[in-house]
Each structure stands twice: as structure tokens, then as C-alpha cells.
Amino acid sequence: MTARIIDGKEVASKVHEEVAAGVAEFKSKYDKVPGLTVVLVGDDPASHSYVKGKERACERVGIATETIRKDASISQEELVEIIQGLNNDPAVSGILVQLPLPKHLDEDAVIHAIDPMKDVDGLHPENAGLLMLGQPRFAPATPLGVQRMLVEQNVDMNGAQVVIVGRSKLVGMPLTALLLQKGVGANSTVTVCHTGTKDMAAETRRADVLIAAAGFPGAVTPDMVKPGAVVIDVGVSRVEDSTRKRGYRLTGDVEFEGASEVASAITPVPGGVGPMTISMLLVNVLQAANIAASN
Numbered sequence: 226m227t228a229r230i231i232d233g234k235e236v237a238s239k240v241h242e243e244v245a246a247g248v249a250e251f252k253s254k255y256d257k258v259p260g261l262t263v264v265l266v267g268d269d270p271a272s273h274s275y276v277k278g279k280e281r282a283c284e285r286v287g288i289a290t291e292t293i294r295k296d297a298s299i300s301q302e303e304l305v306e307i308i309q310g311l312n313n314d315p316a317v318s319g320i321l322v323q324l325p326l327p328k329h330l331d332e333d334a335v336i337h338a339i340d341p342m343k344d345v346d347g348l349h350p351e352n353a354g355l356l357m358l359g360q361p362r363f364a365p366a367t368p369l370g371v372q373r374m375l376v377e378q379n380v381d382m383n384g385a386q387v388v389i390v391g392r393s394k395l396v397g398m399p400l401t402a403l404l405l406q407k408g409v410g411a412n413s414t415v416t417v418c419h420t421g422t423k424d425m426a427a428e429t430r431r432a433d434v435l436i437a438a439a440g441f442p443g444a445v446t447p448d449m450v451k452p453g454a455v456v457i458d459v460g461v462s463r464v465e466d467s468t469r470k471r472g473y474r475l476t477g478d479v480e481f482e483g484a485s486e487v488a489s490a491i492t493p494v495p496g497g498v499g500p501m502t503i504s505m506l507l508v509n510v511l512q513a514a515n516i517a518a519s520n
């Protein structure tokens with residue numbers, strides 16, 4: 226079997242068009258545009274590149290965007306003060322603190338300082354709790370992107386055996402909560418694997434939909450994929466590659482070539498989940514603006 230390649234850019238561009246239309250409607254209704262402020266601390270090259278991608282995407286759909294760049298030496302108090310200022314700024318619909326933060330900062334306390342109604346990353350405990358209770362407000366963008374991709378591919382998630390490798394608060398855990406909900410693109414039977422899982426391959430081989438979010442290349446090998454499964458690769462790792470000008474290339478968690486021979490559909494890295502993450506962030510920003518404007 227040679228798997229169909231799921232084109233994340235194509236689905237993302239559809240979402241961008243929808244958001245652009247939503248932003249235009251918002252503008253005509255309220256005579257202002259939604260705004261996203263990103264807080265970027267330190268000089269991690271990957272974070273800088275992600276933030277650039279977010280800025281460009283906002284500009285494309287008409288969302289106002291600003292990035293507050295701060296030195297890695299910023300104190301916890303100063304960072305929280307910045308967030309409080311953004312909480313009180315009516316021009317800011319959504320706040321995103323680019324993670325990871327430098328080690329001396331308390332990431333949880335920083336996230337908790339964000340107004341939950343502006344928490345477009347969906348990481349504030351209020352939003353995480355609402356998602357777990359089946360009343361989602363803002364879910365994290367990557368899990369939302371995975372779900373939207375599956376819906377766009379007409380994958381029947383109702384009753385599907387889904388196996389997620391990874392239980393992080395950013396990906397595995399919220400994705401589990403999303404796919405467990407009753408409703409379109411969900412109502413699945415979800416198994417979550419992690420470092421405590423005894424026989425991961427036995428779990429993944431049962432999956433109609435296998436989602437890899439472990440964070441290292443080769444986490445999912447072809448023998449771990451059930452023939453005909455849909456494979457979604459969330460992982461992004463940099464591996465050295467002297468043939469590339471920048472000296473590295475991006476790769477996912479799944480051994481792509483081999484898994485493509487077993488799966489019925491698979492996402493590439495790059496060009497799969499990555500573009501979806503950015504587009505679903507835009508959806509969250511527009512939603513935050515609409516909620517704030519209607520209150």
C-alpha cells in the first residue's frame with residue numbers, strides 16, 4: 226500500500242480563507258480588527274522562527290499582530306507585569322507566550338497570569354479544565370489542527386480506535402480530550418501511550434488513527450503501524466544534514482518512507498501538522514475577539 230499524503234498546507238490555507246472572511250466580518254461589525262500579542266523571551270532560534278511564522282499568518286488574514294521581545298534575563302515579576310498590561314489592553318484579543326521559557330522562569334505561573342479569555346494557546350487551567358469537562362473554549366492549536374485535518378480528510382472518527390503517543394499538556398493530553406468529546410471529528414476510543422507504556426507497539430498496532438507526538442525521530446517505526454491506518458505525525462525534530470545550507474533538516478517522529486508503505490494516509494514533516502497549528506491559532510484569536518466584542 227502506498228499512503229495518500231495529507232497536505233497540511235492545503236487544509237491550512239482553507240482555514241486561513243475562513244479566518245480572513247471572519248476578520249473582514251468582524252471589522253465591518255465592530256470597526257476594528259482582532260489583535261494577537263506574542264511575548265517572546267530569549268533567543269532560541271526555533272522560537273524566533275515559529276513567531277515569525279505566526280506574525281506572517283496574522284498579517285495574511287488581517288489580524289493585527291505585535292511581538293514583545295524580551296531578553297532571557299527578564300525577571301518573573303517583569304514578565305507577569307507585561308502580561309497584566311496586555312490583559313487590560315482592549316486592543317489585545319489574544320496573548321501567546323512563546324514556550325519554552327528560560328529555566329529561571331516559572332512557566333506555569335506565567336501561563337496562569339494570562340486572562341483566560343485571552344488565552345489563545347488554551348493552556349490556562351480554566352481553558353484546559355473546560356476542555357476536559359467537554360465544554361471547550363480555547364483548545365491548544367496543535368490538537369485542534371490535528372482534529373481539523375482528520376475532519377477535512379473525511380476520516381471517520383466516530384468509534385475509531387485512536388492511539389496517541391505522548392501525553393504532554395500541549396499536545397497529547399488536550400488532543401485526548403478533544404477526540405473523546407461527543408460530536409463531529411471525535412467520539413473516538415482513545416489510548417494514550419507514554420514512557421510508562423509497557424508494550425507500545427502492541428497498542429499502536431490496534432490504531433485506526435495513530436498520532437505520534439513523542440518528540441524524537443523513529444518513535445514510530447513501520448512495524449508499529451496497522452495496515453491501512455491513518456498516521457498523523459506531530460513530531461518536529463532537527464537532525465543534522467550537511468547537504469542543507471542551514472546544516473539541518475526537520476523530521477517527524479514517524480519513519481516516513483516505511484510507514485507510507487503500510488498506512489492508507491500519512492502527514493509529512495514538514496508540511497503536515499505544522500501549518501495547521503498556525504491556522505488554528507488564528508481561529509482562536511478571531512474567536513477571542515468575537516467573545517470580547519459581544520460581551
Ligand SMILES: NC(=O)c1ccc[n+]([C@@H]2O[C@H](COP(=O)([O-])OP(=O)(O)OC[C@H]3O[C@@H](n4cnc5c(N)ncnc54)[C@H](OP(=O)(O)O)[C@@H]3O)[C@@H](O)[C@H]2O)c1
Pocket residue numbers: 367390391392393394395396397418419420421422425438439440441459460461462498499500502
Ligand atoms: N507541528 C507542530 O505544530 C507542533 C506543535 C507542538 C509540538 N510539536 C512537536 O511534537 C513533539 C511533541 O511535543 P510535546 O510538546 O508534546 O513534547 P513533550 O512535552 O516532550 O512530550 C512528549 C511526550 O512523549 C512521550 N514520550 C517520549 N518518549 C517516549 C517513548 N520512548 N515512548 C513513549 N512515549 C514517549 C512523553 O512521555 P512521558 O510523559 O512519560 O515523559 C511525553 O508525554 C515534539 O517533536 C514537538 O516539537 C509540533
